[in-house]
Ligand code: SF4
């Protein structure tokens with residue numbers, strides 16, 4: 157299974173409308189963070205290190221739907237924190253679906269089975285389940301035994317009731333390509349639509365700092381994983397564009413387009429993206445688009461971005477490239493990304509090196525986020 161045709165059609169129609177209006181920067185996916193509180197404390201998480209009074213805050217149903225309307229993106233991703241902790245999440249989801257937007261509710265699934273009754277299967281609703289690998293790897297990444305089994309049980313329960321389900325897999329340092337390939341094989345047996353994968357962003361305030369991959373290492377890892385995949389019988393499905401996958405495999409020199417995935421959370425509209433949290437907030441979506449100095453961000457432009465290959469920054473770029481070069485995208489879709497030879501060059505580094513007061517390791521692993 158891949159992304160349903162109706163979803164592809166609506167997104168394509170939306171992009172065409174934006175092009176016809178002459179919009180240079182437009183949102184594709186709203187990242188709606190309704191809370192930062194979580195029932196896990198994963199090693200690579202950069203979202204939960206807030207004081208209690210912030211963790212207790214919730215985006216209200218009214219504010220969430222206002223953000224959806226202001227933004228106008230055809231897809232709304234709801235990460236967190238753990239969205240299922242939010243008591244009004246069913247109303248938020250219902251309101252978004254009523255607007256015919258496609259919702260990806262990102263959850264670690266610990267609460268999913270007990271809350272499934274609060275939701276109705278719909279082509280507009282997908283549960284995106286956090287699974288960072290096979291049982292051992294996932295339970296280690298989330299720092300709690302038994303989490304993998306509960307997530308898998310919840311996936312099966314959701315699929316049995318007819319819900320759309322994907323898996324959201326973040327890769328960290330020390331991954332074994334064969335293990336990841338085994339996990340993708342297993343994930344395909346669960347009846348999910350696909351896996352969304354990304355190298356972990358190096359949040360400065362994540363509980364552990366030695367878990368993050370550098371850019372070059374990320375690309376090498378993805379090439380090895382895809383090589384392992386070529387020897388497998390099962391066909392993997394990814395919930396991502398083929399050119400984003402080509403980018404992960406080191407074949408594209410993309411610049412970030414953070415406006416494609418704007419973020420709204422308990423602080424307001426976060427500049428410039430879902431990952432950076434110390435760059436200020438805007439009071440409205442219009443204010444975000446107009447007052448953010450977009451040219452300050454992206455690989456080579458800002459030390460905080462140099463290690464980033466996250467889909468919230470580069471999937472929008474890949475979609476733009478797909479529109480400009482559909483045959484290139486089709487070629488990758490049909491035959492997979494190139495896995496040997498030179499990688500596409502990195503964009504030139506235009507910033508002066510490191511952010512004030514912060515040392516950047518030789519391989520530029522250090523990410524610099526969060527206020528101190
Ligand atoms: S990564 Fe997700 S599941 Fe893990 S602590 Fe952070 S918000 Fe919770």
Ligand code: SF4
Nearest residue numbers: 412429453461464469
């Ligand atoms: S490169 Fe990454 S961290 Fe920087 S603006 Fe883009 S998405 Fe955000």
